[in-house]
Amino acid sequence: xxxxxxxxxxxxxxxLYRQVSVATGSRLVFIAGQVARDADGGRVGEGDLAAQxxxxxxxxxxxxxxxxxxxxxxxxxxxxxxxxxxxxxxLFVEGVARAAAKLGVTPxxxxxxxxxxxxxxxxxxxxxxxxxxxx
Numbered sequence: 717x718x719x720x721x722x723x724x725x726x727x728x729x730x731x732l733y734r735q736v737s738v739a740t741g742s743r744l745v746f747i748a749g750q751v752a753r754d755a756d757g758g759r760v761g762e763g764d765l766a767a768q769x770x771x772x773x774x775x776x777x778x779x780x781x782x783x784x785x786x787x788x789x790x791x792x793x794x795x796x797x798x799x800x801x802x803x804x805x806x807l808f809v810e811g812v813a814r815a816a817a818k819l820g821v822t823p824x825x826x827x828x829x830x831x832x833x834x835x836x837x838x839x840x841x842x843x844x845x846x847x848x849x850x851x
Contacts, residue, residue, distance in 0.1 A: 718739055721738075721825065722737075733823070744849055749843040750779070775844075777821075792847045796832045798840065
């Protein structure tokens with residue numbers, strides 16, 4: 717595998733992800749921000765943050781599979797969350813857990829969460845982009 721995930725001593729331990737990703741692979745995969753749309757472009761989980769997070773992660777999984785990879789190859793996730801407040805964290809975690817169960821993975825790559833005022837369409841609550849490294 718081309719990725720080693722680490723929580724270095726001296727940095728806070730975060731349950732949801734690791735602080736550092738060391739990649740030794742040779743192919744970079746950049747996945748555009750994925751939103752809560754199914755394969756036909758239909759809306760998923762309108763007004764439901766957990767359902768939208770789940771769909772974003774499932775879409776990332778689909779994109780990774782097309783490139784010949786999986787969540788094990790992800791070195792960095794960036795998550796954009798509309799009107800983010802800490803009380804929404806359980807819904808975010810629930811969505812990630814549901815997607816992980818469906819994908820059979822444990823996403824743990826470094827993650828940056830960014831609170832934003834809005835996304836490209838008014839019904840979107842979250843957008844997730846990924847970078848992966850493949851051997």
